[in-house]
Structures are given as C-alpha cells and as structure tokens.
Amino acid sequence: MSLFDHSIKDLEQKLHNNEITVEDLVNTSYDRIKEVDDQVKAFLTLDEENARKQAKELDNTSTRDNKLFGMPVGIKDNIVTKGLRTTCGSQFLRNFEDPLYDATVVNKLDNEKAVNIGKLNMDEFAMGSSNENSSFQPTRNPWNTDYVPGGSSGGSAASVAAGEVLFSLGSDTGGSIRQPAAFCGVVGMKPTYGRVSRFGLVAFASSLDQIGPVTRNVEDNARVLEVISGHDEMDSTSADVEVPKYTEALTNDVKGLKIAVPKEYLSEGVASEVKESVMNALKVYESLGAEWEEVSLPHSKYAVASYYLLASSEASANLARFDGVRYGVRSENADNMVDMFKMSRSEGFGEEVKRRIMLGTFALSSGYYDAYYKKAQQVRTLIKQDFDKIFEQYDVVIGPTTPTPAFKIGEKINDLLTMYANDILTIPVNLAGVPGISVPCGFSENGLPIGLQIIGKHFDENTVYRTAHAFEQATDYHTKRPQLGGAQ
Amino acid sequence: MSDISKDQVKHVAHLARLAITEEEAEKLTDELGAIIDYANQLNELDTTDIEPTTHDQNVKNVLRKDEPRKWITKEEALKNAPDQENGQFKVPSILE
Numbered sequence: 001m002s003l004f005d006h007s008i009k010d011l012e013q014k015l016h017n018n019e020i021t022v023e024d025l026v027n028t029s030y031d032r033i034k035e036v037d038d039q040v041k042a043f044l045t046l047d048e049e050n051a052r053k054q055a056k057e058l059d060n061t062s063t064r065d066n067k068l069f070g071m072p073v074g075i076k077d078n079i080v081t082k083g084l085r086t087t088c089g090s091q092f093l094r095n096f097e098d099p100l101y102d103a104t105v106v107n108k109l110d111n112e113k114a115v116n117i118g119k120l121n122m123d124e125f126a127m128g129s130s131n132e133n134s135s136f137q138p139t140r141n142p143w144n145t146d147y148v149p150g151g152s153s154g155g156s157a158a159s160v161a162a163g164e165v166l167f168s169l170g171s172d173t174g175g176s177i178r179q180p181a182a183f184c185g186v187v188g189m190k191p192t193y194g195r196v197s198r199f200g201l202v203a204f205a206s207s208l209d210q211i212g213p214v215t216r217n218v219e220d221n222a223r224v225l226e227v228i229s230g231h232d233e234m235d236s237t238s239a240d241v242e243v244p245k246y247t248e249a250l251t252n253d254v255k256g257l258k259i260a261v262p263k264e265y266l267s268e269g270v271a272s273e274v275k276e277s278v279m280n281a282l283k284v285y286e287s288l289g290a291e292w293e294e295v296s297l298p299h300s301k302y303a304v305a306s307y308y309l310l311a312s313s314e315a316s317a318n319l320a321r322f323d324g325v326r327y328g329v330r331s332e333n334a335d336n337m338v339d340m341f342k343m344s345r346s347e348g349f350g351e352e353v354k355r356r357i358m359l360g361t362f363a364l365s366s367g368y369y370d371a372y373y374k375k376a377q378q379v380r381t382l383i384k385q386d387f388d389k390i391f392e393q394y395d396v397v398i399g400p401t402t403p404t405p406a407f408k409i410g411e412k413i414n415d416l417l418t419m420y421a422n423d424i425l426t427i428p429v430n431l432a433g434v435p436g437i438s439v440p441c442g443f444s445e446n447g448l449p450i451g452l453q454i455i456g457k458h459f460d461e462n463t464v465y466r467t468a469h470a471f472e473q474a475t476d477y478h479t480k481r482p483q484l485g486g487a488q
Numbered sequence: 489m490s491d492i493s494k495d496q497v498k499h500v501a502h503l504a505r506l507a508i509t510e511e512e513a514e515k516l517t518d519e520l521g522a523i524i525d526y527a528n529q530l531n532e533l534d535t536t537d538i539e540p541t542t543h544d545q546n547v548k549n550v551l552r553k554d555e556p557r558k559w560i561t562k563e564e565a566l567k568n569a570p571d572q573e574n575g576q577f578k579v580p581s582i583l584e
Binding site: 324358 | 492496497500501503504505506507508516519520522523524526527529530531532533535538539540541542543544545547550552560564565567568569570571577579580581582583
C-alpha cells in the first residue's frame with residue numbers, strides 16, 4: 001500500500017500525529033517515479049532538488065495549518081512555473097527553461113504548501129485526445145501500457161493513477177481533464193469557465209480553457225479546487241463570485257436530486273459496456289433516493305464541428321506569439337524576418353498543431369468568417385441554450401465521459417475525425433461553460449476504467465461534487481489500482 | 489467536393505506564417521477538405537437571428553488605474569531570447 005492510497009485529510013492527520021513526514025511523502029513520489037515512469041512516461045521535467053529542499057523546510061516548520069501542507073503535486077506542462085522548464089509538449093519550447101513567473105494556480109498551491117514534484121506530459125499545446133501528439137514521448141495508460149492515457153492532460157491523469165503524485169493539475173478545453181481521468185480511472189474536474197484564473201496557463205482557446213484538479217477521490221478534488229478557485233485581477237475573465245467550501249458540500253445526501261440523462265449521450269456511438277456502467281450508476285443513484293429521467297440535448301451532434309472551428313480559430317490567434325523572437329526555438333535557415341517566422345514555426349510545431357492553426361486561420365479569413373467562425377459561434381449559442389433549458393428542471397446532467405474506454409496507441413492517430421469524435425460527450429460542456437467531473441464507474445471487459453460524467457449548472461460545483469461523492473461512497477471503483485510494476 | 493483548393497491552402501499557410509512544402513500542401517488540402525466537409529453539417533441548422541456566443545460569461549471591460557508596477561527586468565525578459573544585442577531582441581533583416 002502506498003501513502004497515496006490515503007486521502008489528503010488522512011495524510012494531514014498522519015503528519016499532525018508525526019506518523020509520517022513531508023519527506024516521506026516526497027520520497028513516495030520520487031521512488032515511484034523511478035520505479036514506473038520508464039513505463040508510464042508521465043513526466044517531462046522533475047523538480048527533485050527543490051522539492052526535497054522544500055520537504056526539509058516544511059518538516060521543520062511548526063505552523064502546519066495550510067490546506068495542502070506537504071502534499072506532492074504534478075503540474076501540466078502548459079502551466080508556467082518560475083525557474084522550471086515549461087514546454088507545452090512542444091519542440092518549439094524545448095529550451096524554455098525559465099518562464100520567469102508562476103501561474104496564479106501555482107502561487108495558490110505554493111501558498112498552501114503543496115510540493116511541486118515536476119511537469120507533466122501532454123499533447124502539444126493541449127491539442128489531442130491521446131497524448132500521442134506530445135513531441136517528446138507518448139504517455140502510456142498505467143492500466144495497460146499498450147493503451148493511451150487520453151489527452152491532452154494524459155500525464156496529469158496517468159501520474160495520479162500510477163501513484164507518482166498525490167494529485168495533479170490539468171487543463172480542459174474540450175475534455176482534456178475529464179477524458180484522461182476516465183481512461184485512467186481517476187477523478188478529474190473541469191470547473192465552470194471563469195472559476196479558476198488562467199493567468200500563466202499557455203492559452204489554447206481562451207473562451208474554453210479551464211484549469212482543474214485530477215485526484216484519486218472526490219474529497220481531495222474538492223479540496224484542491226477550493227485552493228485554486230477565485231477571482232484574479234491578472235485574468236479579467238476570472239469570475240468575481242464567491243468561492244464556496246466545496247468540501248462542506250459532500251453531505252452524502254442525494255435524496256430528491258433531479259438527474260437528467262440525455263438520450264444523445266447513450267446513442268449508438270457509445271460502447272455497450274460503457275452504457276451498462278452508466279445504467280448501473282443510475283441504479284445506484286435510484287437506491288440513494290435520487291430521480292432520473294431521459295431528456296434531449298438536441299444540438300449535441302453539432303458540438304464537435306462547432307468546437308473544432310472555434311477552438312482552432314482561437315488557437316490560430318493565440319499561437320501567433322510563437323514567432324522565434326522572444327523565446328522558444330528559432331530556425332537557423334532563414335535570412336529575413338518573415339521567413340524566420342515561417343521556418344521557426346514550421347520546424348517547431350508538430351503536425352496537429354499546424355493543422356489546427358491552418359483550420360483556424362481559414363475559418364477566420366476574409367470570405368469564410370461568416371460561413372464558418374460566426375456560424376460555429378451561433379451553434380454554440382444553441383448548445384448553451386440546450387443546457388439552460390435542462391437546468392431549469394434538473395440539478396445535474398449525467399452520462400458517460402467518453403464513448404469508449406481507452407484505445408490502443410496508434411489505433412486512431414491516422415483517422416482525424418474518429419479521434420475528434422472521441423470528445424463528443426465532453427466538448428458540449430466547454431461550449432456551455434458549465435462544470436463537469438469524471439469519476440470512475442466501472443471497468444471494461446479487458447480491465448480498462450470507465451468514467452461517469454456529472455455536469456452541473458454554472459458555478460454550482462457544490463452539487464456536482466455532492467453528486468459525485470455520494471456515488472463514490474456507495475461504490476468501490478475508486479479504490480482499484482493498476483498493477484503497474486507490481487502491486488503497490 | 490472539396491471546399492478548399494491547394495492554392496487556398498498555400499495562401500492560408502502564408503497568412504498563418506507557416507512554411508509548407510508542396511507535399512504538405514497536398515496533404516493539408518485533403519485533410520482540411522475533410523474537416524471542412526464535416527463542419528458543413530452546421531448548415532443543417534437555421535441560425536437566422538441567433539446571437540453568436542463569443543464568451544460564456546457576460547464579460548465586461550475591466551478598468552484599473554494606470555499605475556506602474558514591478559514586473560520582470562529587461563535582463564530577465566531577454567533571458568529566453570534566441571538572439572539579442574545591446575539589451576534588445578535581435579531579428580534578421582526586415583528588408584531584403
């Protein structure tokens with residue numbers, strides 16, 4: 001048994017009772033990384049020297065009332081860390097050794113004395129659903145290393161599932177926290193748009209991006225989100241609304257909870273073993289006194305098309321900053337400035353990133369803007385309205401996180417539209433801006449995890465957490481561990 | 489039906505400041521064509537009079553006093569630069 005099988009609350013108690021030290025926690029991380037990361041490949045950069053130094057300092061402090069005191073965390077590599085290389089999984093930033101400042105979420109973790117273990121692998125610039133688009137290495141699924149961990153926060157989910165860190169931060173633009181959490185059998189939350197400051201998150205699609213926690217249980221997740229939430233004057237899109245104590249919402253009471261189950265989320269594209277797990281979860285909710293009904297989100301099928309146009313358009317603008325002037329790599333083959341831009345970008349970016357920049361540039365270009373970009377924004381309105389209507393009558397929407405369990409490495413990489421369709425159940429949530437969580441709800445025939453997605457109203461993370469927690473307490477899926485490199 | 493020609497792909501690559509080879513242009517024409525073709529399903533929906541959503545929240549302008557604050561130094565700003573000279577970013581010539 002690993003120390004990371006305990007909740008943050010339990011570990012806090014053990015630290016308090018002097019049963020363990022922060023050094024023990026940090027050792028647990030690095031020992032496990034040395035043991036299994038050759039197989040999992042979740043980490044791009046380790047911060048071992050600093051982490052060990054910080055552990056010693058924390059063990060010598062007398063005040064220990066911080067919310068994440070001594071807890072080992074991994075950070076997705078598109079969240080900037082002062083003095084620590086931040087690559088976004090891209091060759092363009094392979095030499096970006098010092099981003100010069102910490103993202104707001106990193107500051108907040110630091111204020112609560114979490115210990116940063118290192119930076120986690122991801123699809124390049126968060127574009128991908130399998131981690132195969134990382135320009136360094138594909139991360140592998142700890143449950144079966146022939147399979148993908150999901151993406152783009154694949155390193156964030158795999159590192160938690162493999163017991164390399166206690167929790168991690170990811171980012172979610174179209175499912176990039178929830179989908180890998182589902183594939184790796186961990187808990188991943190995409191908060192309401194605006195709940196968490198994006199300052200220091202390298203922007204992919206600014207109207208959709210959100211940072212969120214990946215953990216082994218719902219209670220830990222609520223605690224981490226409590227720490228990283230809140231308005232930030234450095235991000236004017238962060239919402240100036242009160243941050244409730246999510247951990248106090250975990251009452252285990254879902255009596256009378258009204259659950260909507262969209263028929264589009266259990267349609268023919270969804271694997272039967274996934275449907276079965278979701279139906280079983282609904283039975284659990286029934287037994288806990290909640291009610292569910294089938295509903296319709298009629299515009300769901302248009303979400304993927306709308307998303308790829310919007311996200312790529314925003315990305316084409318956001319990634320214009322990578323020009324080889326101020327940071328990143330510069331091509332040595334150009335002798336004038338425009339060629340220098342072009343060649344640096346072409347040499348530094350991977351195929352998927354270039355494809356999306358091209359798609360976005362096309363959708364925004366003169367003559368096509370109305371037909372593609374504006375049209376996609378109008379369809380986004382219709383998708384938002386679908387959710388608004390359902391939430392007039394129901395407390396949460398429940399369905400699968402993904403249509404299938406994890407797929408094999410290489411299986412979908414050459415089939416763009418199949419790869420994109422993988423996010424069909426998570427994308428609408430980003431377009432609507434509402435919060436969504438994935439919690440483990442079963443296993444496929446070949447032993448891969450299946451995720452249950454719970455979606456809530458704007459800024460109602462409390463109900464999402466309460467619903468997720470009640471299910472978790474009534475089941476034991478979240479206690480199962482992959483058998484990577486022997487039992488732990 | 490392809491909604492994008494190879495010449496358009498080359499034009500878009502220029503707008504995006506990407507250098508692409510003839511071979512890449514051909515591949516991208518097929519790939520973008522397929523994605524655009526897929527995106528055309530949005531035309532099944534009548535969106536007359538539907539307001540476009542640019543942002544999920546009702547974001548409004550945020551104003552603050554224009555006061556100088558401490559941020560990074562010039563030396564720090566240049567730390568990650570591929571090339572520099574006399575405390576400035578250095579780039580290849582703009583005029584041929």
